[in-house]
Amino acid sequence: MRKTIPPLLTLVLLVCFLGCQKVPLQKATPLADETNNAWPVAARGSVASATATGENFENGTKTAYAAADVTLISGIWNLNDALLGNSTSDRKNGTLSARVRNSGKLTMKFDVPSGAATVTILHAKYGTDANGSWQLWYSTNAGTSFTQTGSTVTTSSTTLQPAIFTVNLSGAVRFEIRKTDAGSNRICFDDVLIEDYTAGNPAPSLTSVLPGSATAGGAAFTLTVNGNNFISNAVINWNGTALSTSFINSTQLTATVPSANIAVAGTANITVFNPAPGGGTSTAAGFTIQPVSTVKKFLFDASQGETAGNADWVIDEDNSTPQRIPTPAQSGITLSTAETYWTGGISAWGISLAKLGHTVETLPSSGSITYGNTSNTQDLSKYDVFVVDEPNIRFTAAEKAAIINFVNNGGDLLIVGNHNGSDRNSDGWDAPAIWNDLMNNNSIQNNPFGFSFDAVVNFSQLSSNVLTNGSSNVILNGSQGAVSQLEFNNGASATISTTANPNVRGLIWRSSVTQNSSNIMCGSSTYGNGRVFFLGDSSPPDDGTGAPNNTLFNGWGVYSHKNLCMNASLWLAKLQ
Numbered sequence: 001m002r003k004t005i006p007p008l009l010t011l012v013l014l015v016c017f018l019g020c021q022k023v024p025l026q027k028a029t030p031l032a033d034e035t036n037n038a039w040p041v042a043a044r045g046s047v048a049s050a051t052a053t054g055e056n057f058e059n060g061t062k063t064a065y066a067a068a069d070v071t072l073i074s075g076i077w078n079l080n081d082a083l084l085g086n087s088t089s090d091r092k093n094g095t096l097s098a099r100v101r102n103s104g105k106l107t108m109k110f111d112v113p114s115g116a117a118t119v120t121i122l123h124a125k126y127g128t129d130a131n132g133s134w135q136l137w138y139s140t141n142a143g144t145s146f147t148q149t150g151s152t153v154t155t156s157s158t159t160l161q162p163a164i165f166t167v168n169l170s171g172a173v174r175f176e177i178r179k180t181d182a183g184s185n186r187i188c189f190d191d192v193l194i195e196d197y198t199a200g201n202p203a204p205s206l207t208s209v210l211p212g213s214a215t216a217g218g219a220a221f222t223l224t225v226n227g228n229n230f231i232s233n234a235v236i237n238w239n240g241t242a243l244s245t246s247f248i249n250s251t252q253l254t255a256t257v258p259s260a261n262i263a264v265a266g267t268a269n270i271t272v273f274n275p276a277p278g279g280g281t282s283t284a285a286g287f288t289i290q291p292v293s294t295v296k297k298f299l300f301d302a303s304q305g306e307t308a309g310n311a312d313w314v315i316d317e318d319n320s321t322p323q324r325i326p327t328p329a330q331s332g333i334t335l336s337t338a339e340t341y342w343t344g345g346i347s348a349w350g351i352s353l354a355k356l357g358h359t360v361e362t363l364p365s366s367g368s369i370t371y372g373n374t375s376n377t378q379d380l381s382k383y384d385v386f387v388v389d390e391p392n393i394r395f396t397a398a399e400k401a402a403i404i405n406f407v408n409n410g411g412d413l414l415i416v417g418n419h420n421g422s423d424r425n426s427d428g429w430d431a432p433a434i435w436n437d438l439m440n441n442n443s444i445q446n447n448p449f450g451f452s453f454d455a456v457v458n459f460s461q462l463s464s465n466v467l468t469n470g471s472s473n474v475i476l477n478g479s480q481g482a483v484s485q486l487e488f489n490n491g492a493s494a495t496i497s498t499t500a501n502p503n504v505r506g507l508i509w510r511s512s513v514t515q516n517s518s519n520i521m522c523g524s525s526t527y528g529n530g531r532v533f534f535l536g537d538s539s540p541p542d543d544g545t546g547a548p549n550n551t552l553f554n555g556w557g558v559y560s561h562k563n564l565c566m567n568a569s570l571w572l573a574k575l576q
Contacts, residue, residue, distance in 0.1 A: 054194070074192075077108055091188040093122060112174065116168075116173050117196065124187070125158050133153065134178060136149055140173050149165055204272040216292055222409070225252065234272055267288055295357055296385060297361070306391065313389035324361055324362055339545060386412070386413050390538040392427070404527075407531075418431040432536075459510070463521060479570065486540065486560070490539070494523060496523060505525070506523045
């Protein structure tokens with residue numbers, strides 16, 4: 001698509017270049033449009049007009065490579081290890097071009113006051129010289145410091161070729177062209193065109209929002225919007241009303257959504273607006289405000305080696321292999337259904353949830369722990385509670401981020417550890433170390449939940465040291481009954497830090513110890529809009545059944561273990 005230079009700019013350029021007309025470009029086809037053979041104007045996507053600063057290196061004299069300032073048509077430039085060449089080997093669109101050798105530079109000694117949307121530079125090899133490389137750098141502090149923009153360019157042609165840089169910088173800016181290969185080969189530069197940023201902001205595009213739904217009546221939360229062409233003063237709109245928006249980068253914005261926006265079930269339209277000049281509003285993404293539901297979805301993990309060695313921490317398995325959907329179907333479960341309806345060391349837990357009308361699934365060993373991945377049918381965003389009972393495989397960096405972001409955005413996590421040395425697959429990682437690695441070695445936040453397992457501890461005991469004055473705590477005194485005792489059969493205690501997370505708290509301590517920040521057998525925390533419950537031993541939820549030849553311990557049916565696990569599950573699901 002060809003462009004026409006506005007009459008005023010044409011007049012200015014004709015005056016500036018009077019007597020030094022350019023030869024029409026032959027092979028720099030992306031810059032093919034010329035007016036009176038005087039100046040090339042490139043097509044610029046969303047930029048509607050050619051408001052630009054240009055330099056053609058025709059109005060100056062410099063025949064030596066030594067560093068010196070040269071007054072050119074656009075202003076003063078410093079040419080360092082560079083000269084203005086007019087030989088037959090200089091590639092030029094007219095009579096002169098800038099020739100640079102070694103690690104030479106072409107530096108503007110003045111600012112373009114209106115910023116820069118794009119910068120286009122013609123470049124070619126001098127004579128038969130070898131290929132060279134170069135970069136474009138910019139300064140927004142009058143040349144005190146420079147920052148690279150775009151990628152390194154390789155010059156390999158003996159005819160002028162355009163290199164186009166999208167910079168989108170507002171305010172005063174200047175540029176510097178740097179030869180980077182440091183070789184004696186020479187590169188010719190000509191026709192630098194800097195299009196003003198004020199010529200038009202790009203139109204934003206929106207690709208996804210996270211989370212994509214919330215429950216009516218929920219708390220305020222952070223909405224993350226992903227897309228392209230976001231600018232620093234872009235705004236996220238909720239049904240056309242601007243939200244308080246934070247610019248992360250050109251592909252991501254965040255905003256706080258007030259609780260009032262999700263008070264009632266329904267839908268909302270999310271858009272991104274870039275202000276004028278140019279700019280505009282993106283297409284809309286739908287956000288669902290779900291009605292409050294008493295039916296919750298629980299996902300039990302089996303992707304992290306929960307059946308390794310003598311472990312069997314799954315709700316169901318067929319021929320010792322956990323499947324996504326437990327069989328027989330949970331629709332057949334009644335109040336009298338026995339835990340042996342399914343085969344798994346924590347089948348009683350899953351069946352107890354199903355008896356209350358909730359949905360349970362397993363993330364099998366072939367599954368992936370993701371959050372916000374729409375192509376994953378078992379993405380954490382599709383579930384209310386994620387249960388991970390004694391993992392034996394270390395979480396990857398991506399899995400850690402997925403779990404933490406899931407909780408931060410309102411998902412709930414039930415953590416079960418075990419004792420020091422419970423490395424059932426002999427990979428050097430036991431459950432306490434795996435959980436501590438997630439919390440203290442992730443890309444989101446150090447110790448987000450405010451606790452860590454005591455990695456060198458292994459103890460067994462029955463404790464009645466339940467939180468003093470905990471009668472109103474629904475995990476200890478919820479709809480599934482009171483919790484009065486907790487037995488560990490080789491487990492690890494935990495230590496909490498209210499500095500890391502002021503919402504973390506212990507619920508049951510080791511027998512006869514002071515109720516403080518250490519020696520905690522189980523506890524709870526919140527992070528962002530989500531909740532976390534942690535338990536330091538896998539024996540309390542163990543129902544004593546599972547795959548053949550596994551030696552298991554029936555902890556589910558003794559003391560008040562069932563009450564604890566079920567109360568914690570319903571608290572996590574925000575049902576009590």
